Amino acid sequence: MKKSNVLNKYTPHTILLTVIAVALAMVFVVGLPGTARADKILVPDVPDKLNPPDGAKVFLVGHAIGTQNYICLPSGSGFAYALFTPQATLFDDEGEQIITHFFSVNPENGIIRATWQDSRDSSRVWAAVVPDGASTDPKFVEKDAIAWLLLKQEHTQDGPTGGDRLSNTSFVQRLNTSGGSAPSTGCASLSDVGTKAFVPYRADYFFYKGGDN
Secondary structure, three states: OOOOOOHHHOOHHHHHHHHHHHHHHHHHHHOOOOOOOOOOOOOOOOOHHHOOOOOOEEEEEEEEEEEEEEEEEEEOOEEEEEEEEEEEEEEOOOOOEEEEEEEEEOOOOOOEEEEEEEOOOOOEEEEEEEEEEEEOOOOOOOOOEOOEEEEEEEEEEOOOOOOOOOOOEEEEEEEEEEEEOOOOOOOOOHHHOOOEEEEEEEEEEEEEEOOOO
16 A cells, blocks of 8 residues: 655654744734733823822723713803713723713712722722812823823722622723813803703723722
8 A cells, every 4th residue: 555655744853843933923923012911901191190109000991981961050250061970881992891980979978979880790989089180281182172080089889799899999090081071152141051961072991909098
């Protein structure tokens, strides 16, 4: 019976070269720009005053889509839109809903604060903007977009079944904003008082643990 010569082509030298080529290809792919590991959270450059304190470590990011909701009210000798709540859903990098964002009463002191609630375990964090913790620096913030913020945790709460993904939050950054600014028209007279405006916006929220909290 005639023997096949196929296996004879694969000498030890050929096999070694093949292994080296595959290994190099894998190194090249892993090292390509833009192929950062999925579990690494990249925080953009921010104005210095929006950096959390030393020791704070980012552990979660959510990409928000929603509205900034305003109401026309008397203001000084005139009238102006005032924010009465954001209303947004935060998604992870795979497009899964992870958090909802709104205003609610901080149960610790009864003050209305920005609130984030985990969609999975219902844990919550309430936070307030730190002193001088807002920036519209055009080097970072889009024209006509709402400010970038650094907020400090004021209270957290585990979910009803013990969920705690947001319970250790110490600081929150609102970055990469687009849209959301109050309208420039529609709130100029007494007849406009009570008028509401729901302005679409996008932002990224970065959640930190640790630091000076």
